[in-house]
Amino acid sequence: MSNRADIVPVTAEHDAEWWRQAAVYQIYPRSFSDSNGDGLGDLKGITSKVPYLKELGIDAVWLSPFYPSALADGGYDVDDYRNVDPRLGTLEDFDEMAAALHAAGIKVIVDIVPNHTSNRHVWFQEALASPKGSPARARYIFRDGLGENGELPPNDWTSIFGGPAWERITEPDGTPGQWYFHLFAKEQPDLDWDNPEVHEDFIKTLRFWSDRGADGFRVDVAHALKKDMDAELPNLEHLHRADLFRNGEHPLWDRDEVHTVYSEWRKVFNEYNPPRTAVAEAWVHADRRARYASPEGLGQAFNFDLLQADFDAEQFREIIAKNLAEAAATGASSTWVFSNHDVVRHATRYGLPKGGGRRGHGQDGVDWLLEGGDPSQVDAERGLRRAKAATLLMLALPGSAYLYQGEELGLQEVGQIADEDRQDPTFFRNRGVEVGRDGCRVPLPWDAAPAEGSSFGFGSNGSHLPQPAWFADYAENVQEKDPGSTLAFYRRALALRHELQGAESLGWQDSSDDDVLHFVRPGGWHVVANFGTAPVVLPEGEVLIASAEVDGGKLPGEATVWIRAQH
Ligand code: GLC
Secondary structure, eight states, X not given: OOOOTXXXXXXXXXXXXXXXXXXXXXXXXXXXXXXXXXXXXXXXXXXXXXXXXXXXXXXXXXXXXXXXXXXXXXXXXXXXXXXXXXXXXXXXXXXXXXXXXXXXXXXXXEEEOOSBOOTTSHHHHHHHHSOTTOTTGGGXXXXXXXXXXXXXXXXXXXXXXXXXXXXXXXXXXXXXXXXXXXXXXXXXXXXXXXXXXXXXXXXXXXXXXXXXXXXXXXXXXXXXXXXXXTOOOSOGGXXXXXXXXXXXXXXXXXXXTHXXXXXXXHHHHTTSSSOOEEEEOOOOOGGGXXXXXXXXXXXXXXXXXXXXXXXXXXXXXXXXXXXXXXXXXXXXXXXXXXXXXXXXXXXXXXXXXXXXXXXXXXXXXXXXXXXXXXXXXXXXHHHHHHHHHHHHHHHTSSSEEEEETTGGGTOOOOOXXXXXXXXXXXXXXXXXXXXXXXXXXXXXXXXXXXXXXXXXXXXXXXXXXXXOGGGGGGOHHHHTTOTTSHHHHHHHHHXXXXXXXXXXXXXXXXXXXXXXXXXXXXXTEEEEEEOSSSOEEOOSSEEEXXXXXXXTTEEOSSEEEEEEOOO
């Protein structure tokens, strides 16, 4: 037995806090690594990359859905919540993957999609085969249509992916019948969360994955579960703007009752040791986010504020201060994110002429995609320079940092994808208004010139979304050897983050320059971020890492540095 005083035993209690400052890496399984050459990434592919993930230095992975699915919405249309898509592997492959990740010290977070099932789910199939008013229909939201023969939808609500939010079914006897509600694609019928059976089934799913080694859950559209389907909307334009409502009175979004679901789930999470964690995807008004993040609820909620901000010191400062205060008040820890599978990659957003991601969901990026997604309109070098600066700033913040696969390679969004290759339902249902999210879901380039296959080492036989030729420049095996690469930068930043992490506090330092943010973390760890273009003089100390070369004690424009102050 060691008697060294500096060894802190990892007790269950200690470990229960692992999520508070975790760096979580999002894997979009179908586009990460393909082990069997069918063009789709799979669980064995993830297992084969565990050494890569370990070296990257992340604390946890969050896996987007890998469940059986017809992929009407990239897997967010789940056929069976307690199984693995046979194209992605088996439950045994999941166990093997989870064991390999755990052995590497990496936690596993799985995605739970409670708002809707897929239309191929056994429950929905049963609902279609059962009569109106049956218990099978009562798990979903079925209504009679309006008009003489019920030929009109029950109301004029539209779905998020465009088009009506209601779909008419054919009754078992072959006649046109009732309508069901779908907030997203028509292949994603919404569940009725007033039905106790729905509650019970999701608790079963939470236990199923917790028992199999999931350490936590990412909860998809967590703010939509409870609905008032009889309500009149003040205005159809408000239908999908949860952020406009601060009083829990919107018929579809962020209703107060939704938290009864999460207090139930919290009891399940706390049955485990360490308790299972959860993070809510809830696009709600910032003042109401804390409810999702409460320790009696999910514990954490995504804060998408930085993702939606411009590359601007004042905006960043305000967002950071507000979110840290909010987290401190509730006992949650803050979350930070710039990229995920739903938005244009931040290295591209920041390289667009407007240079930001404002107007919700990175609207500048959406506009660029709509205009044709021409890479020549993106200043990729500048985009990456700013993305690295923003990321280094984020990695220095108290709270947990969510990273999206490929950002560690500095990958740009693929703006140009032929119509026939597109997969995202937002493209098909919203033609001309949105292009969809396929461009950030293109499989990763692992090898610039692979001996086998044509998918840059993603697999041996193509990739389900085509990769552009310029992906070779970002390949992992090229960056792996280059100490100046984006990958080397992420590895170093993540390693240092572990070394430096302390209490969840931050002290702002005065800066005479409006474009500069300067704060200190415990232990004299200084962070200076320069959002302007002119170089700035740095405080004295050892430069630990910088997103661009520090020369003569000066930090260049659009760059961040970490400095250990000299005592
Ligand atoms: C969430 C997911 C998104 C999906 C939607 C419907 O917003 O992140 O990818 O399309 O929910 O499940």
